Amino acid sequence: MTNQGHQDAADVEEPGELEEGGGVIEGGCIAVPDGEYELRYEYYETALYFRSQKVIVHFAIDASDEYAGLPVCRYYNVKKLTGPCRKYGGYIAPPRGALAREYKRLVSEPNRLDRISFRVLIGKRILAKLVTVRKEHNRKDLARDDQYSKVAELIRIIDDDFSP
Numbered sequence: 001m002t003n004q005g006h007q008d009a010a011d012v013e014e015p016g017e018l019e020e021g022g023g024v025i026e027g028g029c030i031a032v033p034d035g036e037y038e039l040r041y042e043y044y045e046t047a048l049y050f051r052s053q054k055v056i057v058h059f060a061i062d063a064s065d066e067y068a069g070l071p072v073c074r075y076y077n078v079k080k081l082t083g084p085c086r087k088y089g090g091y092i093a094p095p096r097g098a099l100a101r102e103y104k105r106l107v108s109e110p111n112r113l114d115r116i117s118f119r120v121l122i123g124k125r126i127l128a129k130l131v132t133v134r135k136e137h138n139r140k141d142l143a144r145d146d147q148y149s150k151v152a153e154l155i156r157i158i159d160d161d162f163s164p
Contacts, residue, residue, distance in 0.1 A: 032149045
């Protein structure tokens with residue numbers, strides 16, 4: 001101990017590594033059978049993946065079966081992020097890219113053709129095609145336990161009007 005009441009670094013005993021380790025794997029990878037599913041929009045975020053600028057749209061499977069609530073994402077390449085990577089971040093989408101095409105298909109008459117707002121999806125059921133990711137970004141096969149589902153395409157908003 002120093003005369004100031006603090007221990008020197010050399011006097012502090014470092015704990016050994018715990019038998020069960022210090023890291024935790026949160027959640028797990030779940031792959032649903034490939035096919036069409038009803039989804040609910042949750043939120044979007046901007047991110048950098050392998051030096052590519054992306055918009056990631058988060059959904060949950062909206063079904064009454066064993067996959068209800070399972071989170072799935074749709075990844076879009078964008079031209080540019082207009083701010084830091086974050087939830088509800090700014091971006092510029094290419095006019096002929098998948099994001100612009102799918103948005104226009106979902107929102108048949110967008111209020112503005114120069115803006116994208118996912119807020120129009122809140123409370124809607126969206127029909128989407130899900131596929132299983134079986135390879136890493138470097139094309140190496142993923143172990144079966146590491147495979148997961150992603151949204152390959154947003155098809156349409158499901159009409160909830162059940163009137164005759």
